Amino acid sequence: MPDLVNFGALKDLSLGWIEVRMDTLKTLLSTCKSIESLSLKRCWNLVDFDLKDIVQLGLKRLVLNKCDTQCIKLDAPNLKYFKYSGDVFTLEICVSPNVIER
DSSP states (O other): OGGGGGGTTOOEEEEESSBOOHHHHHHHHHHOTTOOEEEEESOBSOSEEEOTTOTTOOOSEEEEESOSOSEEEEEETTOOEEEEESOOSEEEEEEOTTOOBO
16 A cells, blocks of 8 residues: 555546455545545445545545445535446435535
8 A cells, every 4th residue: 555655646536347445445545635536437345435534535526336335425525526326225425515416
């Protein structure tokens, strides 16, 4: 994980068809605070997608497309766009009233 500090200017991240561990995703978003757009397509090992405890989460756009998810917990005050497709059992999302599209 120490190599993630080299991605300080990263603004847009798209991952697809791979295993993504929540601790790796949290470390990436905590370390690379400039990430504004995150898109995950058909990723697995995200059963408990929980980004509530990340300080200063700068996400403005989040797309979760058919990922292996049973619970989504998200606190993203800057979020402007959120798109989710797939099965979900628990959904707990705190966003700004400024969300343009959900």
